[in-house]
Structure formats: structure tokens, C-alpha cells
Amino acid sequence: MQITVTGAAGYIGSHACLRLLDDGHEVHGLDNFSRSFPRTVAALQRAGGERFHFTQVELNDQDATVAALRLHVPEIVLHFAAFAVVPESVQFPLLYWRNNVGATVSLLHAMDAADVQKLIFSSTCATYGEPAPTHIPMSEDCPQQPTHAYGESKLACERMINAWVQSHALANRDRGAVFLRYFNVAGGDHLDRIGEDHDPETHLIPICMRAATGRHPELVVYGSDYPTPDGTCIRDYVHVEDLVAAHVEAIKVIPLRQTLAMNVGTGVGASVLEVLRACSLAAGSKVPFRMGARRDGDPPRLISNPEKIFRLTPWRPTRSSLERMTQSAWRWFAK
Ligand SMILES: NC(=O)c1ccc[n+]([C@@H]2O[C@H](COP(=O)([O-])OP(=O)(O)OC[C@H]3O[C@@H](n4cnc5c(N)ncnc54)[C@H](O)[C@@H]3O)[C@@H](O)[C@H]2O)c1
Structure with missing residues (x-):
């Protein structure tokens, strides 16, 4: 085609x-x-x-x-x-x-x-x-x-x-x-031919990779008092x-x-702190961060109900574990 x-x-x-x-x-x-x-x-x-x-x-x-x-x-x-x-x-x-x-x-x-x-x-x-x-x-x-x-x-x-x-x-x-x-979209090609390549970068996972290697000045987690289990925002990656x-x-x-x-989306959410932990594991070094105030317009949870796409197509997310997404992002970043 x-x-x-x-x-x-x-x-x-x-x-x-x-x-x-x-x-x-x-x-x-x-x-x-x-x-x-x-x-x-x-x-x-x-x-x-x-x-x-x-x-x-x-x-x-x-x-x-x-x-x-x-x-x-x-x-x-x-x-x-x-x-x-x-x-x-x-x-x-x-x-x-x-x-x-x-x-x-x-x-x-x-x-x-x-x-x-x-x-x-x-x-x-x-x-x-x-x-x-x-x-x-x-x-x-x-x-x-x-x-x-x-x-x-x-x-x-x-x-x-x-x-x-x-x-x-x-x-x-x-x-x-x-x-x-x-x-929220994350990760890169399984053969590492391309990856997430924004400049300036505004997405959490690539910023974590930069922070883990000292290439991002300061990673701020915006808000630790949301009504979520660890107090940080939850997104569907x-x-x-x-x-x-x-x-x-x-x-x-x-x-x-x-x-x-x-x-x-996957219907499953991950908090900012969970993403940071997964990025630290993938990068093999701690992602440094500090807690900051909430940003205007950041809802506590954004999670998809994927029932419609499941019903109308055979699509299912098979690669969207945090581990797999952060490892793929790290391989691309390291390359
Ligand atoms: N990345 C995410 O998490 C996410 C989430 C929801 C929706 N989206 C949507 O997915 C799409 C792609 O996002 P992305 O993350 O790949 O963004 P990106 O910035 O990496 O890619 C957008 C591309 O469009 C090109 N472009 C922009 N305006 C143009 C114009 N007027 N003429 C020609 N080219 C133009 C840019 O040069 C860039 O290559 C966007 O429409 C975005 O709104 C992305």
C-alpha cells in the first residue's frame, strides 16, 4: 500500500x-x-x-x-x-x-x-x-x-x-x-534504529535518562500531595x-x-515516582530529583479505558510494561 x-x-x-x-x-x-x-x-x-x-x-x-x-x-x-x-x-x-x-x-x-x-x-x-x-x-x-x-x-x-x-x-x-x-507515549524501536529525539525534551522518561547521566540540570517532580498512593500524578504509558x-x-x-x-492507552497507570524508579533500574544509576509544587492543569490521574479499541480491533498492548519502555528508552539514549 x-x-x-x-x-x-x-x-x-x-x-x-x-x-x-x-x-x-x-x-x-x-x-x-x-x-x-x-x-x-x-x-x-x-x-x-x-x-x-x-x-x-x-x-x-x-x-x-x-x-x-x-x-x-x-x-x-x-x-x-x-x-x-x-x-x-x-x-x-x-x-x-x-x-x-x-x-x-x-x-x-x-x-x-x-x-x-x-x-x-x-x-x-x-x-x-x-x-x-x-x-x-x-x-x-x-x-x-x-x-x-x-x-x-x-x-x-x-x-x-x-x-x-x-x-x-x-x-x-x-x-x-x-x-x-x-x-503518554514512550520507548523506541526494538532494533534501536531510532528513538525519542526531541530538543528541547519535555517528556518524563527521556528527561530521566538525561538526569541519570548528569545531562539534565534538575528534575523536578511537580506535586507530591495528589490523592494517589505515593502522592504523585499517575499517567497511562x-x-x-x-x-x-x-x-x-x-x-x-x-x-x-x-x-x-x-x-x-493500556488502562493501567504509573506514578511519576514509579517511572523514576524504573528509569533508575534501566539506566543503572539513580535518577536525581527534587519535589516541587503542583503545576496548574495537571490532573491527578489520566488513565484510558481501552475497551473500545479492544472491541473494534484485535489490538492489545504487548510491549507497554514500564520495564520494557524504560529499557528501550535507555538503550537508545546510551547509543
Ligand atoms: N508524544 C506523545 O506522548 C503524544 C501524546 C498524545 C498525542 N501526540 C500527538 O502525536 C503526534 C506526534 O507527536 P510526537 O511526539 O511525535 O511529536 P514530534 O514533535 O516529535 O513530531 C511532530 C513532527 O511534526 C513536524 N511538524 C510540525 N508542524 C509541522 C508543519 N506545519 N509542517 C510540517 N511538519 C510539521 C515536526 O517537525 C515534527 O517532526 C502529534 O500530533 C501529537 O499531538 C503525542
Whole structure:
């Protein structure tokens, strides 16, 4: 199958490309390198050979996006490209509205221009905001009330894609999309060809690896008085290879003339202190940290109810133990 992947040089997009190439597909990656590096594309080229094509393109440039999509017209688009740093979105909300919503507007125009029908959109549990305790674990009908521009921009994209699908259906044309709402993603490729490579890094596990080797100035645990067993926040971590496997299954169930939203999490949570302990074990040295005050907008628990994706697909998380995710993150970091 010919598949286009936006955000192909980014953390999750590059792991998706690798899996699709390993499965024998022909993949066309698009990225502007605003949050990623050409070295990741080089690793994908090594892995995919002639089946991997790459175009550097700014998705907010609609004409350039149309031209890029027409280079290798795909059966399906996996849309990962976005800015995804919550505190940055609080500081610079317009950046997030412009980049995340604007890029998706361009992409939908380009899909129409190239007559591409199917889309998988990278959404997030941040579209749910701070759910009431009665909504945890969170299923897809949990109210979507985002609390920052990042979550707002992703929810706006979901709504826009839904309107795009519906408008085509009214005109008797087929379009369809799946929204995968990810929880916390961690780990890297099992062969260590690529891994999590953000700069600056804002995710807990790679920061722990840096802290364990003295390359992160100070790791602060935000809040030790939450109503959780050890007082720190609990999140649902999913291995990036499990997450990508969920996309492979989602490709098979994209509905036409409708959209389908599915959470991608394990249903099991880990506290910040549990993650720190697992990282210390993986790195073979203690992760130094200090306790700090709570941050605004950090709910005590964000845990997925994965029942819907379990019901609609054969997907199950098989690599998402803390041990496996932190060991994989450490191997990549050490390499
Ligand atoms: N990492 C997580 O834990 C997580 C959790 C929930 C949802 N998500 C979603 O998954 C997707 C991928 O996340 P990630 O962690 O891989 O992020 P990332 O920053 O590593 O990758 C995003 C990629 O998109 C590219 N990009 C951004 N704006 C672009 C534009 N206008 N034109 C072209 N390329 C552009 C960046 O250069 C980068 O390579 C995002 O949509 C994010 O919202 C991630």
C-alpha cells in the first residue's frame, strides 16, 4: 500500500514509518523539520531503501502540500505533524492554533485535490481536559473540555475533519477518518534504529535518562500531595511500537462517510515516582530529583479505558510494561 505520513521525522511519525516499511509498504514522509532532525530521515532511508520517499514541506503552505501529496498519491494519510508541548501552547496559543489547525486545513485540501479518502489523525487525551474522577478510566464519551491551546487545537482538528467527512457524505462522496487519542507515549524501536529525539525534551522518561547521566540540570517532580498512593500524578504509558501497531489495526477499520474515535492507552497507570524508579533500574544509576509544587492543569490521574479499541480491533498492548519502555528508552539514549 502507498501511505503518506506527515510529521515523518518526528518521534511517533518516524516509528510509524519504520513499522510500515518493515511491513513492506511504500511510504512517503512529509515534514518541515521544525521539531525534528534530518538524521531521523536518514535512518528511515537506510531502513526502507527505495520504498521510502521524503519531501521537506511546510504543511501550512497549502500549494506546497497539494504538490507534495500529488508526488506519490497515497491510499491513506497518517497525520502526525503538529506542535505538542503543553506549556509552550499556554505561552504561545496562536502558534498552536495556526500550526496545528492550519496544517490540517491544508492537508484536507490536498487530500481533496489528490482524491485521497482515508485519514488517521493523531489526537490526544488532552482533548478531554481534566476529567472528573467519575470519568476515570476515560472512555471516548468522556466530555471533551480541553484546558490549553494544544488540546483545543487538537479538538478543533477532530471537529474540522468530522465536518469534512460529513460534507463529502452529503455530496455522495466517500471520505473517512479515525481519531486515535493517545495517552503518554514512550520507548523506541526494538532494533534501536531510532528513538525519542526531541530538543528541547519535555517528556518524563527521556528527561530521566538525561538526569541519570548528569545531562539534565534538575528534575523536578511537580506535586507530591495528589490523592494517589505515593502522592504523585499517575499517567497511562503506551510503548511507541504498541501505539504504531494500533495505527496498523486502525487502517483496517476506517469507516467511510463517518469518523471513529478510539483511545490508545493500556488502562493501567504509573506514578511519576514509579517511572523514576524504573528509569533508575534501566539506566543503572539513580535518577536525581527534587519535589516541587503542583503545576496548574495537571490532573491527578489520566488513565484510558481501552475497551473500545479492544472491541473494534484485535489490538492489545504487548510491549507497554514500564520495564520494557524504560529499557528501550535507555538503550537508545546510551547509543
Ligand atoms: N508524544 C506523545 O506522548 C503524544 C501524546 C498524545 C498525542 N501526540 C500527538 O502525536 C503526534 C506526534 O507527536 P510526537 O511526539 O511525535 O511529536 P514530534 O514533535 O516529535 O513530531 C511532530 C513532527 O511534526 C513536524 N511538524 C510540525 N508542524 C509541522 C508543519 N506545519 N509542517 C510540517 N511538519 C510539521 C515536526 O517537525 C515534527 O517532526 C502529534 O500530533 C501529537 O499531538 C503525542
